[in-house]
Amino acid sequence: MKQDYYEILGINKNATAxxxxxxxxxxxxxYHPDKNPGNKEAEEKFKLAAEAYEVLSDEQKRTRYDQYGHAAFEGAGGFGGGGMNMDDIFSQFGDIFGSAFGGGFSGFGGFGGGQRRPKGSNLRxxxxxxxxxxANGVDKKVKVRRKVQAEGVTYKTCATCHGTGQVTRITNTILGRMQTATTCTSCGGSGQMIDKKPSDADSQGMRVVEETVSIKIPAGVVDGMQLKVSGKGNDAPGNGIAGDLIVAIEEVEHDFLKREGDNLHYDLYISISEAxxxxxxxxxxxTGKVRIKLEDxxxxGKILRLRxxxxxxxxxxxxxxxxxHVNVWTPKNLTKEQRDFFERMQHDENFVPKPEKSDKSFFEKVKDMFS
Known part of the structure; x- marks a missing residue:
């Protein structure tokens, strides 16, 4: 069972941003790898902290997590099983802790001056x-137009940042000389520039292809929920990381079943004689057809619950x-014989309403339905 994100960061559920x-x-x-070289346990905790922060720092993701737990991100790549890698972490959140390690960060395996791997844009x-x-879960195949690196593209080291992906600037302040590192604007932080590219590639050495992506959607998703298929967004130039495919769920309204959370409602109409x-x-x-028995x-207004x-x-x-929900249908057009019958029955003792204590009112039924 996955550890709670709030517990990972050591905060309560009411914590502010x-x-x-x-x-x-x-x-x-x-748990930074620079402080714990070769420590696999620290590396795993480092990844879990980043995974927890990615969800809890995003208002929409945090709301889904509070409502559905880890299952909100499962079934399409998600975060499960250490879904974030070191490059993801340094690419997305390096600015939060990079200053604690000399003002810079890089891909896993080489800190303090190594190049940063940029991440491609997400597709939705x-x-x-x-x-x-x-209700049953489904595997969906969708066609996605995404950017991929064209064959035959070669790169050379960026002359501006010399392959580091960052430009260092030193400024004089009243507190002394301060050093800052910013992403290189020439190469976008990749540390590489295009050397050669085929004619069908764009200025970044990319071309657009149509790809069929398989999405495993778990049972129980709700309208508006978003799933993630890792690595199926646009590629990043050079040795970058591919973006993700974000899948928004849209629920198609059913002809006769109405959904309320995990419960379903069905209006059953019966005739007076059947009642x-x-x-x-x-x-x-x-889940298939079922047969229900209605007592005489x-x-x-009777509600039958099929658990x-x-x-x-x-x-x-x-x-x-x-x-x-049982609804007795009252006919509007009667033959003379039918009308005569009901006129005779108007004052019959068996046709006079005599609700019992077990026959709950409408408001009691609504109260029971939501309790």
Whole structure:
């Protein structure tokens, strides 16, 4: 079981953005590879801290994590199993702790002057899912147009930063001489410049290709949730890291099932005669057809709960329920014979409403439904 992100950073769930950043910087400095050379345990804690910070520092990701836990990012590359690598960390968060190590950082395996590996831009797509697909999970194949490095591109060392990816400047202040390091604008931090490229490549040596990407979508996702397929965004020039493919989930409205969290609602209409005499009905669910029995004398507004026939919890806590709302359909057009019958029955003792204590009011039913 994965460790809680708040526990990793040593903060509570009400921590502010500033407190999250401060906690991460403290952990990053404590477990930084420069301070713990060859220590695999420290390296793993360093990665976990960065993984936790990536989620908790982003308001949308933090909201999803608070609601769904680690499952919010599983199924499409996610963060699971040490999803972040050292290059990701230094590329995205190096400025937070880099100053503690001489004002610079670089890719894993060579700090203090080595070049930084830039990361390509992310791509975003929207995937529409039916309720059946959400309930059972699905593998989707989508076509994505992404930038990849063209064949035949060669590079040379950047003359501005001499391959470091950074430009160092020294300024005089009232506190003395201060040294700052900024990303090289000539090469974008890659430390390399294009030497030769084919005619079909752009100025960065990239070309656009259409690629089919397989996305494994877990059961229980919700509308608006975002999944990540690592490395399926645009490539970065040179020896950079490919960006990610961000997949936004869009739920297609079902014809007769209405979703409420993990529960589903279904309106079942029956005739007056079926309500009086009782009947059995076959209804469709997201797990297949089921047959339910309606006892004689059933009242309109009765709610039948079919446990486990709803949507699976994305956190793995079982499945929701299917709530069947019974509605007695009153006919509008009657024959003379039918009208005569009901006129005779108006004052019949069996047709006079006599609600029992077990027959809950509408408001009681709503209260039970949300409790």
């Amino acid at each position: 500033a407190e999250i950043k401060k906690a991460y910087r403290k952990k990053a400095i404590e 797509i929207r995937v529409k899912l039916t309720l059946d697909e959400i 009086v005499l009782g009947t059995s009905k076959e209804i469709d669910t997201v 004398g059933i009242q309109s 486990g026939k709803g949507i699976p919890s994305i956190n793995g806590y079982g499945s929701g329920d299917l709530l069947v």
